[in-house]
Amino acid sequence: MAGSIPGSAQAGEATLAKALLGRPEALLGAAILLALILVAVFAPLIAPGDPLAIAGAPLIPPFTDPALPLGTDRLGRDLLAELIHGARTSISVGLSAALVAVVLGMSVGTAAGFAGGLTEAMLMRLVDAFQIVPGFLLALAFVSAAGPSLGIVVLAIALGAWTGPARLARARVLSLRETDFVAAARVMGMSPAEIAFRQILPLALPPVLAVASVIVAAAVLTEAALSFLGLGDPNAITWGAMIAEGRNQLRSASYLSIIPGIALVLTVISTYLLGEALTDILSGRRNR
Template sequence: MRTMRRLLATPEGAVGLALLACLALVALFAPVLSPGDPLRIAGRALTTPFSDPAFPLGTDRLGRDVLAGLIHGARTSLAVGLAAAAAALAMGLCVGLAAGFAGGLLDEALMRMVDAFQIVPGFLLALAFVSVVGPSVPVVVLAIALGAWADPARLTRAQVLSVRERDYVAAARVAGMHPVEIAVREILPNVLPPVLALSAIIVAAAILTEAALSFLGLGDPNVVTWGSMIAEGRNVLRSSPWLSIFPGIALVLTVVGVYLLGEGLTRALSGRRAAA
């Protein structure tokens, strides 16, 4: 609760949390706000925004409702971003914790693997993986996570190296605790806050990567995404620019909200550590 109060006390945290809360509510109640399949043909093609009450944001080249696509696209963006970030953080925490706590040859082997993944840009790795395996939401999530886990792993290892020789860890060893128990119960809670602060960057990058893959036609064709909506609008950008503008604005607001929430969370956690 103290962390939440500190988060809301920061302008960045309050604005970011408000933006993401609105987006989460839209995604959660998407079937209620826009029932039915958002990919269905709902009306006349290329209806301009605010000209038909049935389609407030107009329709695309096939007559699909743009507002319905934005609402249901929020579910895809949030689901992919959060799932990819959770997978990347889980992988990074496990690898970084094992490398930093064990040391020796295991540390060297795991860090060389981290170096190998960091050499390849995350987007190119995701692009290659999806191109080989095939586009679907689980594959996109795994592809993004494979390109994003190395940074949390390196940060976790650095944090573990800074705390593994402290008195409470030495006391746990003297008490006869198993090394795995020491790592999970004594070390992990103390290295988690900086890694969680990094999660905002991973979520924002995951949302942008998913949009870029969908823009290139490598997203799941059975779900509507903001990236695919932007790609659909580029063919009629001169005559119907709203088809790309509206999903682009939604994408920008989402990434800005995640970034602001991450900044607020970092300040709140820093204030908690300073107070401690």
């Protein structure tokens, strides 16, 4: 019985993919997000060289110079090159923070749900302690104390986002731990940790994946907000820092803030559309 679980998971993944193909908003969100990821991955090829190098005269407006399609900033740097390399920072921070939050949350939630008793109570009180602190304030305090760097920013965002996956994983594990395949695994002599993390955890993953897309969007926004406040990695180009730098020229060169702002909005909307579609599909399955 336990051996049939992988086949069921594969069938569920195929059904999920088919359902997503039937949702136009999911396809739109996935297409935009995939394009942004490709831009981030191939940024050194699309915009080779140093994106912070002087490329022309300061404050060239967009679409006036074929060599500089989006113009230049106040120092004469290519805005398109900065935007492309900024995508690399935003996407990497968003995906990394979501990965850390999901792994940490699912590990804690699975352990709490399967162990029960005092272990569950202690772990869930830890979840409550983190959940009562707003995620942005926690990230702000953590980065201020530890110093700005991409690794610290990722960890700070993940610390404010792992509680959601933890609660979802615990709820799913509670509904699965008394099922027949878990009892069969116990009879076969599998250890509790092996049952929890090899048999139950994969079945608790789909609901958490829907939340992961929301975590990515929130992480991108949080990183942009931290960079806007001057708490981002000073050695990395970020959309938040670009928006902050352009705020002093809002009247004379508003495009300096508008262009990275549009990129930020597209990233958040694409992840939101994909996440909403995943949530609706998975909720419909659970209801059925």
